[in-house]
Amino acid sequence: xxxxxxxxxxxxxxxxxxxxxxxxxxxxxxxxxxxxxxxxxxxxxxxxxxxxxxxxxxxxxxxxxxxxxxxxxxxxxxxxxxxxxxxxxxxxxxxxxxxxxxxx
Amino acid sequence: xxxxxxxxxxxxxxxxxxxxxxxxxxxxxxxxxxxxxxxxxxxxxxxxxxxxxxxxxxxxxxxxxxxxxxxxxxxxxxxxxxxxxxxxxxxxxxxxxxxxxxxxxxxxxxxxxxxxxxxxxxxxxxxxxxxxxxxxxxxxxxxxxxxxxxxxxxxxxxxxxxxxxxxxxxxxxxxxxxxxxxxxxxxxxxxxxxxxxxxxxxxxxxxxxxxxxxxxxxxxxxxxxxxxxxxxxxxxxxxxxxxxxxxxxxxxxxxxxxxxxxxxxxxxxxxxxxxxxxxxxxxxxxxxxxxxxxxxxxxxxxxxxxxxxxxxxxxxx
Ligand SMILES: [Fe+2]
Ligand SMILES: [Fe+2]
Numbered sequence: 001x002x003x004x005x006x007x008x009x010x011x012x013x014x015x016x017x018x019x020x021x022x023x024x025x026x027x028x029x030x031x032x033x034x035x036x037x038x039x040x041x042x043x044x045x046x047x048x049x050x051x052x053x054x055x056x057x058x059x060x061x062x063x064x065x066x067x068x069x070x071x072x073x074x075x076x077x078x079x080x081x082x083x084x085x086x087x088x089x090x091x092x093x094x095x096x097x098x099x100x101x102x103x104x
Numbered sequence: 105x106x107x108x109x110x111x112x113x114x115x116x117x118x119x120x121x122x123x124x125x126x127x128x129x130x131x132x133x134x135x136x137x138x139x140x141x142x143x144x145x146x147x148x149x150x151x152x153x154x155x156x157x158x159x160x161x162x163x164x165x166x167x168x169x170x171x172x173x174x175x176x177x178x179x180x181x182x183x184x185x186x187x188x189x190x191x192x193x194x195x196x197x198x199x200x201x202x203x204x205x206x207x208x209x210x211x212x213x214x215x216x217x218x219x220x221x222x223x224x225x226x227x228x229x230x231x232x233x234x235x236x237x238x239x240x241x242x243x244x245x246x247x248x249x250x251x252x253x254x255x256x257x258x259x260x261x262x263x264x265x266x267x268x269x270x271x272x273x274x275x276x277x278x279x280x281x282x283x284x285x286x287x288x289x290x291x292x293x294x295x296x297x298x299x300x301x302x303x304x305x306x307x308x309x310x311x312x313x314x315x316x317x318x319x320x321x322x323x324x325x326x327x328x329x330x331x332x333x334x335x336x337x338x339x340x341x342x343x344x345x346x347x348x349x350x351x352x353x354x355x356x357x358x359x360x361x362x363x364x365x366x367x368x369x370x371x372x373x374x375x376x377x378x379x380x381x382x383x384x385x386x387x388x389x390x391x392x393x394x395x396x397x398x399x400x401x402x403x404x405x406x407x408x409x410x411x412x413x414x415x416x417x418x419x420x421x
Binding site: 014034036037040043050051054073074 | 130131132133179182183186189190193194196197202255258259266405408409411412415416
């Protein structure tokens with residue numbers, strides 16, 4: 001294969017980006033740990049094992065193409081989250097209970 | 105002020121408040137272009153250092169003196185590859201392209217740590233690299249676990265957990281050699297002499313010559329100045345050298361009770377600049393090796409991509 005003098009590779013294999021989620025141990029949720037590139041799903045799982053669980057950090061791995069993730073807008077003050085903003089009565093501390101009442 | 109300018113000022117203020125409150129900036133947040141550029145540069149150059157850092161020790165894997173040492177060295181070098189990958193992954197969250205970054209390393213458009221342009225001449229150098237080079241890296245990296253950029257800080261937490269093994273295996277290797285023959289002890293001393301000053305240079309130029317430090321501290325992407333970290337490293341290393349029984353090659357090294365720190369000699373900044381400019385003992389070798397790895401691996405990447413495409417077709421996806 002030929003290379004130009006700039007060191008640019010003429011071939012871009014274009015392996016897609018995968019996001020990786022690892023379950024640390026039984027009883028815990030899968031947690032996002034980072035991303036990697038792989039040619040296909042099976043390779044993504046293998047690379048995820050080699051990259052993110054070299055020291056028994058996981059008992060289960062999920063990988064998903066980054067392009068397939070649907071997310072909310074990045075703005076923390078997004079009106080999307082407004083419906084839960086004014087419902088203080090959903091929290092236990094909203095209710096005043098006399099000190100003497102046990103087990104509440 | 106136009107409406108867009110007003111909106112930008114508002115975004116800028118929100119960004120600054122987030123940093124003031126010691127909260128993290130996350131990938132899709134608005135951030136000033138300067139911050140994005142600085143982070144891409146810092147993270148990718150850090151990634152390049154991890155990848156190039158595999159080479160000085162990597163050459164010793166086939167010549168390790170026992171199966172135990174070989175397994176340890178293999179695991180250590182594999183970790184460094186992993187560190188590079190965590191960091192490239194963090195850089196990509198800022199919109200950088202991985203192949204673009206690795207090409208910039210090879211073309212020389214981006215730098216990596218000057219330390220990896222020195223050769224590992226003997227197996228004692230492998231031990232000294234673990235002790236001093238990984239030791240200095242730990243000093244640099246622990247504060248970066250609190251970097252204001254979330255993905256970078258999280259990558260640094262993973263990396264720091266793994267670095268501790270790197271330093272300890274190196275120190276243990278040296279201890280073993282120091283309990284050996286006088287020739288082995290000489291090897292350890294000579295390797296220490298070779299690596300001590302380059303290790304101190306890993307913290308970068310003196311504060312007076314580090315114009316970007318103030319901005320980086322304000323953005324909390326840097327938590328201590330170069331000289332502060334260098335001093336911390338010297339103070340940590342002196343008792344370690346004593347425990348090992350080697351002499352650090354600096355006649356000016358002395359405890360200063362008034363400062364509560366060790367004084368040490370002036371670094372050879374001319375040498376530092378030469379190595380950074382590409383004229384260190386191994387700069388050309390390191391890049392040539394990296395370029396060969398990329399080019400020789402091209403057919404594997406292409407074959408895997410072709411297989412994946414064919415397989416996807418077959419499944420009617
Ligand atoms: Fe590392
Ligand atoms: Fe390391």
